[in-house]
Amino acid sequence: MPSHRILLALIAATAVLPACKKAQDAAVEAAVERATGAKVDKDGNTVTVQTDKGEMRITTAADGTAVALPTDFPTDLYLPTPHKVESVMAMGSAHMVNLTTSMATADVHAGVVDAMQRGGWTQALAMQTGEGSTLAYRKDKRQAFYQLVKQDDGGTQLAIRAASDE
Structure with missing residues (x-):
């Protein structure tokens, strides 16, 4: 399941970048969404990924x-x-x-x-x-x-x- 590996790698990259500027955050969210089809929302140190299989929330x-x-x-x-x-x-x-x-x-x-x-x-x-x-x-x-x-x-x-x- 390569898409799951891509998703996890991109989520990890997003989660470890809490100090990013808003423009960088938006670019990362858009890249994850394009690569996986998942809906991504980053709010401060929390990343939420919504897929057809459910929601994943990561907080760092x-x-x-x-x-x-x-x-x-x-x-x-x-x-x-x-x-x-x-x-x-x-x-x-x-x-x-x-x-x-x-x-x-x-x-x-x-x-x-x-x-x-x-x-x-x-x-x-x-x-x-x-x-x-x-x-x-x-x-x-x-x-x-x-x-x-x-x-x-x-x-x-x-x-x-x-x-x-x-």
């Missing part, structure tokens, strides 16, 4: 601020303390959240494993690399993926993907 932090979690983000997923939400994407029941924490990657990994097991989630995948790890869990008809990467400052960058099979 700007100037050192944090982004709020969506109100319907699953409350039974582990989030390290402290953390700062850098970006969120919501499309239907799917959520993608990127955050940073000052916690060491090994501590975040252990926290994810412990909290998810205590929460009744079943681990479906555990993979470690030199600087990070990937964990996948299932519970009922839902799945959650955690990708952890060590930051240069010793903290952790964490991507959480959660969705329902329905």
Whole structure:
């Protein structure tokens, strides 16, 4: 599905350009719309893409601020303390959240494993690399993926993907 890859690449490019001028924003929106046929609206740090399959909303932090979690983000997923939400994407029941924490990657990994097991989630995948790890869990008809990467400052960058099979 090349059009989905193009759409995601263009959305990512749009989402990481919160400081663009209005003329540049309009040009990016028009390019995405021409390339994908999707309706794109950029309002500040939020990009909304409307397709025939539904709406996708992406919000990114700007100037050192944090982004709020969506109100319907699953409350039974582990989030390290402290953390700062850098970006969120919501499309239907799917959520993608990127955050940073000052916690060491090994501590975040252990926290994810412990909290998810205590929460009744079943681990479906555990993979470690030199600087990070990937964990996948299932519970009922839902799945959650955690990708952890060590930051240069010793903290952790964490991507959480959660969705329902329905």
